[in-house]
Structure formats: C-alpha cells, structure tokens
Amino acid sequence: MNIKCAIVDDEQTARNILRKYVNDVPRLEVVNESKNALEALDYIQNNEIDLIFLDIEMPKLSGLNFAKLINKNTKIIFTTAHREFAIESYELNATDYLLKPFSFERFLKAVQKVAQPVSKNVESKNSTYIYVKVNKQMVKVSFLDLLYVEGMSNYIKVHTSAEVLVVYEKLSTIINSLPSSMFARIHKSYIVNISKIKLYTKEYVEIQNKHIPISSTYRNSLFDMLG
Incomplete structure (x- = not known):
C-alpha cells in the first residue's frame, strides 16, 4: 500500500x-x-x-x-x-x-x-514519556526532561533534568522506545536529546556542562539532524 x-x-x-x-x-x-x-x-x-x-x-x-x-x-x-x-x-x-x-x-x-514498521516498543503516537524499571518500580520519564542516556557494562544511566536513574537494560533496547525525531545515538555508549544540546564540535556535544563524545560512526547522521 x-x-x-x-x-x-x-x-x-x-x-x-x-x-x-x-x-x-x-x-x-x-x-x-x-x-x-x-x-x-x-x-x-x-x-x-x-x-x-x-x-x-x-x-x-x-x-x-x-x-x-x-x-x-x-x-x-x-x-x-x-x-x-x-x-x-x-x-x-x-x-x-x-x-x-x-x-x-x-x-x-x-x-x-x-x-518502516513501528516496533512494539516504540511509544504510542501521542505519548510524551516512557516508563523505566528502577528497583522493581516503573518510573515515568518525560521526553522533555530526559537529557541523555549513558550505557555502562550491563546497565544504563538515564540522566534527566532532576535525577539520574540506573536501569538494567541495554542502550540498544531503550533507543527503540525513544522518538527518533528527538533523540539520537552519537556514540556506542550515549544517546542524547537533540533539543538539549547547548553546543557541539566535531568531537563532542555539550549538555548541561557535560561533554559527551561523538564517534565517527554516528557523526554524519548527527550533523544531518543538527543541520
């Protein structure tokens, strides 16, 4: 069709x-x-x-x-x-x-x-948030509050404007639950909220005084989104 x-x-x-x-x-x-x-x-x-x-x-x-x-x-x-x-x-x-x-x-x-077909893990069309599992509780995270996600060895850190949540999930899994118009993977260990980027160079982006590295694998797609 x-x-x-x-x-x-x-x-x-x-x-x-x-x-x-x-x-x-x-x-x-x-x-x-x-x-x-x-x-x-x-x-x-x-x-x-x-x-x-x-x-x-x-x-x-x-x-x-x-x-x-x-x-x-x-x-x-x-x-x-x-x-x-x-x-x-x-x-x-x-x-x-x-x-x-x-x-x-x-x-x-x-x-x-x-x-492309929509993954069952992707948010509903009108959703503005996701739930993540923290200490056996499902915690609501607004897309507008989410700054970036940091991948560790066997878990991720979800950095929001108010707190850091430790979630036992893979970075490759959570990105399927985030709207691609707002979030981009810029490194094997980082997903960032595009609207929160204060400045960027060829090597890193800055979000709330944190310098987050950009890998060559994701550099071109990120720069396309940033224009």
Whole structure:
C-alpha cells in the first residue's frame, strides 16, 4: 500500500524538488500540493493523508500552527531553511526536521522512519514519556526532561533534568522506545536529546556542562539532524 503524501510549501522550487524526491522512492505517492497552509488544510481535513512535507514560514498560517490543527496520526516532516524552529517541531512529535537545502540521501533517511514498521516498543503516537524499571518500580520519564542516556557494562544511566536513574537494560533496547525525531545515538555508549544540546564540535556535544563524545560512526547522521 502506498504512503499518501502532501507537500505544503510556498516556494515552487521547493515543491518541485520534493515531488521529484517522492517520485524516486517506491511506495511514496504525492496526492496533494499546496502553496500555503490554509489551502492544504481544506484538502487534508477531507482526505486521507499519511505524511506531510511541511514548510514552516508561510503567509497567513505557519507550518507549526498548521501542525497543531491536523489529525495527530498524520506524520509530519518539516522542511525549512530555518534551524531555530527545531525544538518546537520536536515538541509537536514531528517525524523529522529537514534543513534546506537537503540531499536526497537525507530525505530518504527521513522517510524511512515512516515507511518502516513501528516496533512494539516504540511509544504510542501521542505519548510524551516512557516508563523505566528502577528497583522493581516503573518510573515515568518525560521526553522533555530526559537529557541523555549513558550505557555502562550491563546497565544504563538515564540522566534527566532532576535525577539520574540506573536501569538494567541495554542502550540498544531503550533507543527503540525513544522518538527518533528527538533523540539520537552519537556514540556506542550515549544517546542524547537533540533539543538539549547547548553546543557541539566535531568531537563532542555539550549538555548541561557535560561533554559527551561523538564517534565517527554516528557523526554524519548527527550533523544531518543538527543541520
């Protein structure tokens, strides 16, 4: 079954590039193109759409405000030339955030998050938290409070804005429960909340005065997310 896509962007060139990219990917199908959010809203509220490629800065209604009006089950990939909206887009549970101009490879990485089947461990569409097991108790951790996860020999440390939780689980397991639009693995021993990164270099990111190393394996994918 094809994934029905809508493109919402006030720039004709941007719509042309997205349409070409979509047409080059099996199972993706453009069913609507709109040059502003109000035009798109009328179509999307009356037709079935699986995925929206959504610009942010548009006349009359911004992409961020538009995203708050549509069905929460509809996936959104923001496409914008402005990196400053990234944090707000993550709070809207966007699938990904593409910073213009983006390559086809980066586009493909974003749409694969929609095309791949959802793991049973991944949070529900409207979830903003997970539960982790600490000393036989299930502790609620908000995604917005989670700073980073540190992998140890046979357990992990979940660092939040308020505390550090020791959880006997593998790093490779917990990442399946975190939204890929908000969290990224940057090292064999670290997963970070992208919105909490204060600064970064080629070698590390800084979160609350902690320097967390970036390995060469994950460097390119991290820099793509950071733009």
